[in-house]
Amino acid sequence: MAGELADSSSRKKEALFANREEFARIVPLLRERGYAVIGPTIEQGAIVYAPIDSVEQLPIGWTDRQEAGMYRLERRADDAWFGYVVGPFSWKQYLFPPHTKMSESLLTAEGWEFRAVEDDAPMYAFLGVRACDLAALAIQDRVFMNGPYVDPVYEKRRRRALTIAVNCTQAAPTCFCASMGTGPHCRYGFDIAVTELSDGFLLEVGSERGEEIVSGLATSAATELQMAEAHQRRARAVAQITRKLDTHDIRNVLLSQLEHPRWQHVAERCLSCANCTMVCPTCFCCSVEEVADLAETRVERHRSWDSCFNWNFSYMNGGIVRQDIRARYRQWLTHKLASWIDQFGVSGCVGCGRCITWCPVGIDLTEEVAVIRGEAT
Amino acid sequence: MAEKPRLAVLKFASCDGCQLALLDLEERLLELGESVEIAFFLEASSRIEPGPYDVALVEGSITTPHDKERIHEVRRQSRFLITIGACATAGGIQALRNWADHEEFLRAVYAQPQYIAALEKSTPISDHVRVDFELRGCPINPSQLYEILRSLLHGRRPRTPAHSVCLDCKRRGTVCVTVARGIPCLGPVTQAGCGAICPTYDRGCYGCYGPAAQPNLVSLTSHLISTGVSQQEVVRTLRGFNGYSPEFRAESDRLAPP
Ligand code: SF4
Ligand code: SF4
Ligand code: SF4
Ligand code: SF4
Numbered sequence: 294m295a296g297e298l299a300d301s302s303s304r305k306k307e308a309l310f311a312n313r314e315e316f317a318r319i320v321p322l323l324r325e326r327g328y329a330v331i332g333p334t335i336e337q338g339a340i341v342y343a344p345i346d347s348v349e350q351l352p353i354g355w356t357d358r359q360e361a362g363m364y365r366l367e368r369r370a371d372d373a374w375f376g377y378v379v380g381p382f383s384w385k386q387y388l389f390p391p392h393t394k395m396s397e398s399l400l401t402a403e404g405w406e407f408r409a410v411e412d413d414a415p416m417y418a419f420l421g422v423r424a425c426d427l428a429a430l431a432i433q434d435r436v437f438m439n440g441p442y443v444d445p446v447y448e449k450r451r452r453r454a455l456t457i458a459v460n461c462t463q464a465a466p467t468c469f470c471a472s473m474g475t476g477p478h479c480r481y482g483f484d485i486a487v488t489e490l491s492d493g494f495l496l497e498v499g500s501e502r503g504e505e506i507v508s509g510l511a512t513s514a515a516t517e518l519q520m521a522e523a524h525q526r527r528a529r530a531v532a533q534i535t536r537k538l539d540t541h542d543i544r545n546v547l548l549s550q551l552e553h554p555r556w557q558h559v560a561e562r563c564l565s566c567a568n569c570t571m572v573c574p575t576c577f578c579c580s581v582e583e584v585a586d587l588a589e590t591r592v593e594r595h596r597s598w599d600s601c602f603n604w605n606f607s608y609m610n611g612g613i614v615r616q617d618i619r620a621r622y623r624q625w626l627t628h629k630l631a632s633w634i635d636q637f638g639v640s641g642c643v644g645c646g647r648c649i650t651w652c653p654v655g656i657d658l659t660e661e662v663a664v665i666r667g668e669a670t
Numbered sequence: 671m672a673e674k675p676r677l678a679v680l681k682f683a684s685c686d687g688c689q690l691a692l693l694d695l696e697e698r699l700l701e702l703g704e705s706v707e708i709a710f711f712l713e714a715s716s717r718i719e720p721g722p723y724d725v726a727l728v729e730g731s732i733t734t735p736h737d738k739e740r741i742h743e744v745r746r747q748s749r750f751l752i753t754i755g756a757c758a759t760a761g762g763i764q765a766l767r768n769w770a771d772h773e774e775f776l777r778a779v780y781a782q783p784q785y786i787a788a789l790e791k792s793t794p795i796s797d798h799v800r801v802d803f804e805l806r807g808c809p810i811n812p813s814q815l816y817e818i819l820r821s822l823l824h825g826r827r828p829r830t831p832a833h834s835v836c837l838d839c840k841r842r843g844t845v846c847v848t849v850a851r852g853i854p855c856l857g858p859v860t861q862a863g864c865g866a867i868c869p870t871y872d873r874g875c876y877g878c879y880g881p882a883a884q885p886n887l888v889s890l891t892s893h894l895i896s897t898g899v900s901q902q903e904v905v906r907t908l909r910g911f912n913g914y915s916p917e918f919r920a921e922s923d924r925l926a927p928p
Contacts, residue, residue, distance in 0.1 A: 337845035337872075362893070364850045381845055391841040562893075564886045566858035567833065571840030582829070587701050587820055598841050603833040604883035618886060653836070653848050653858050654893040 309512040310519050312493040313374075317348040319457070320420070322509045328418035328455060331387060333380070338366060340380040342387075345420070352377060359465040359646070362655025375421060375489050378465045379645050383426060383574035384419055385433060388450045393596045395446075395581070400590040412446050418455040422483065424476030425468075425645040427458055429574035431482055435637045436577045455502055458483035462526040464533040467646030469659060472538040475643045477530040488523040495523040536649075538659045539666060540640065544631040546666055551623065555664045560619035562654055567600035569648035569656075570625060575641050576600070601625055626658060675724035675823070678710035680744055682730030682737050683764055683792060687809035688755035689713040689729055694812045702816075705823055721747030725822060727815075731757040731764060731792045738789065738798065745799040752818060753795045756808035756911040760880055763808075765792040765914035769928055792914070803828060808878040808911040811863050831862045832883045835875045838866040847874055854899050854907055859885035859917075876910050881917035891921060901925055 323330050324346065332345045335352050345351070357377040358365045369376050399406045422430070430451075437447035461468075461477040470476030479486045484503030488495040495515050498504045515523075570576040580599040585592045599606055601624045607614035615621045633641030642658075649657045679689055693699065693714060702708075709719035726748035732738050745751055753759045761768065767775055772790040776783040795801055805818055814830050821828040835857035839846065847853040847869045855874030857866070863879035881887075891904050908922040 338850045339845040341843070341845065362849060362897075363852075364846075366850075381840075381850075382843065386843065391843075561886075562889050564834070564858040564890055565884065566836040568836050568840065568846065568858075571837060585820070587698070587705055587816075587823070589820075589824060598837070600833075600837060603837070605832050618884065651846060651849050653846065653855070654889055 308515040309496045310515045311510050311512045315511050316494045323418040327416055329415035330418045332420035340377055341382050359467045359650045361649050361657045362652055364650050375459045381572055381651050385574050387417055388447050391598045393446055395594045395596050397593045414450050416453040420457045422456050422458045424479045425470040425643040427482040428475035428643040432575045456483045458486040460488040460527050461530040464530045467649045468534050469536040469538050470644040471534045473644035490522050536659055544634050547627050547631040550665050553665050556619045556623050559622050559661055563618050563622045565602045565618045565621055567602040568651050570600040572647040572651045674707045676709040677706045677725045678723040679727045683733040684730030684757045691810045691812045723748045725750045727752050727754050728758050728795055729754050731761045733792045734788055741798050750802045752803045753801050754805045754810050758795045759804040760912045761792045761794050761914035763911050806879040807863050833862050834858050834882045835860045835862050835866050838862045839869050844870045854894050859887055859890055877912050880912040880915045885917050887921035
């Protein structure tokens with residue numbers, strides 16, 4: 294149903310199989326239906342999400358090696374299409390863009406004239422959404438679309454977007470979705486979910502829109518053997534997840550440790566550079582600025598990504614509230630893992646590991662939490 | 671501010687690149703010409719109007735005994751004194767001589783060093799006179815300059831970013847060169863302003879906009895050294911266009927005591 298977010302959990306359809314050649318047709322099929330297809334592709338030495346017009350642009354035969362503060366692309370031994378995990382960017386780039394012009398106002402003879410800016414973003418088809426990112430989309434849905442204040446930019450883009458999920462068949466050492474209960478298996482929130490097999494793809498349909506797309510491909514009912522292979526590949530990802538975050542009573546644990554010496558310890562390492570919040574698929578902070586011409590008769594309102602790590606982000610009423618890095622790191626971690634639960638009913642972390650990899654000094658939130666819990670030193 | 675405030679653009683030891691940023695405003699400069707009187711701007715016009723000025727944009731660092739006197743006269747003549755660029759704000763690239771033997775440099779460069787009247791150190795304007803606002807950058811960002819002038823015209827505080835270059839990197843979709851390629855980058859400790867140009871073109875940030883608010887230099891340099899970057903290279907990275915800014919200077923001096 295167009296305009297409805299995929300609710301794949303309520304649909305239990307049998308899995309289908311498409312060979313590689315057939316599955317490749319999904320990109321032109323989506324394009325014919327007016328979608329701008331965004332998928333993983335290699336740019337600037339990393340796998341990013343960018344517009345693609347053919348599966349040829351996928352990182353076929355490539356993988357990523359990730360550690361705290363380190364990311365490298367490497368050749369695979371095979372020609373897998375989805376043999377890597379998540380990169381520095383996430384789908385929020387497209388749904389909650391880094392810069393948006395929100396409105397403009399003009400001083401006319403009759404006074405100020407206010408105009409909303411119509412968002413002209415295309416209808417997106419996201420190809421290759423991982424389980425952690427499905428969870429992140431669901432979290433940002435709560436942030437931007439629940440409650441009395443709905444964000445029009447996010448809502449319009451999100452309702453029109455089609456989500457093609459990919460089950461992970463391997464994990465990086467930075468992944469901890471299992472601890473956060475978000476992955477690696479895609480269970481909800483997709484229009485189509487894909488598991489890559491040795492000779493093709495296992496497809497699960499999660500919505501009517503997804504069904505309509507899949508019906509355009511020549512598929513067959515998946516055999517028991519194919520189902521078993523998919524299961525075994527997904528199990529490999531589960532087995533590869535080694536990083537853990539103990540979420541038991543985490544809200545109370547963190548909020549009762551606001552004076553723990555570890556906050557000072559991490560403040561000595563943290564650069565307050567904001568990279569972790571930028572790469573996090575759930576962080577939603579922004580700042581809004583009015584930009585005027587010299588005579589101040591034409592004013593535009595711009596919204597840009599911002600972060601609690603910025604020194605003056607907590608400026609209010611004549612002063613900056615979070616004056617040092619200790620206070621800012623504590624804000625980030627306690628918002629993600631504790632006060633987010635009060636605010637939105639879920640954790641703000643989906644365990645994707647991006648903030649660990651893309652921190653220039655390799656700070657790892659799972660390690661910080663373990664120390665604050667008293668599990669490690 | 672007066673009906674048509676008077677603007678002066680003055681030069682000390684510098685390359686003129688920041689003054690050019692004013693010319694780079696193009697049609698916005700024409701717009702500006704309607705609101706302010708450009709009284710002194712040798713880069714654009716040989717017409718010289720004497721002071722006093724409402725706004726003086728000062729480019730360049732203090733490197734000669736004569737300039738050391740002249741800056742006081744500029745201060746006396748100007749209601750608002752705004753430094754533009756890394757030279758005026760932090761001593762500039764020419765402040766590299768502050769770590770070297772000045773006499774030796776003079777002998778090496780000039781056939782007749784006895785005719786050269788230069789100070790031993792290149793110093794920022796604020797070491798000599800009170801500065802009302804320091805606009806960072808090597809060179810400055812024309813849009814930020816425009817914002818400063820606009821804010822002065824309307825009597826409000828200028829808005830320039832205090833965040834790191836990293837934030838702009840991510841906003842524009844640039845992949846981190848340090849994490850993905852091991853290239854040392856000053857972005858995490860540098861104030862934004864350029865829009866993250868260098869990482870976007872495969873280089874580490876050179877720190878052109880000077881130290882960000884509360885830069886954690888010790889953590890960044892320790893991490894770079896632990897990942898195999900030599901201490902010498904880290905020191906060289908810190909001693910760039912803003913190498914003589916108090917924060918960058920303190921860190922490079924900690925690693926390589928002068
Ligand atoms: S906090 Fe880190 S691991 Fe958790 S969702 Fe954000 S980027 Fe991913
Ligand atoms: S962690 Fe910081 S940047 Fe992220 S949503 Fe919370 S306050 Fe905003
Ligand atoms: S935790 Fe890392 S990425 Fe986040 S602000 Fe600190 S140094 Fe930057
Ligand atoms: S390339 Fe440099 S400025 Fe950009 S995110 Fe990395 S460390 Fe920061």
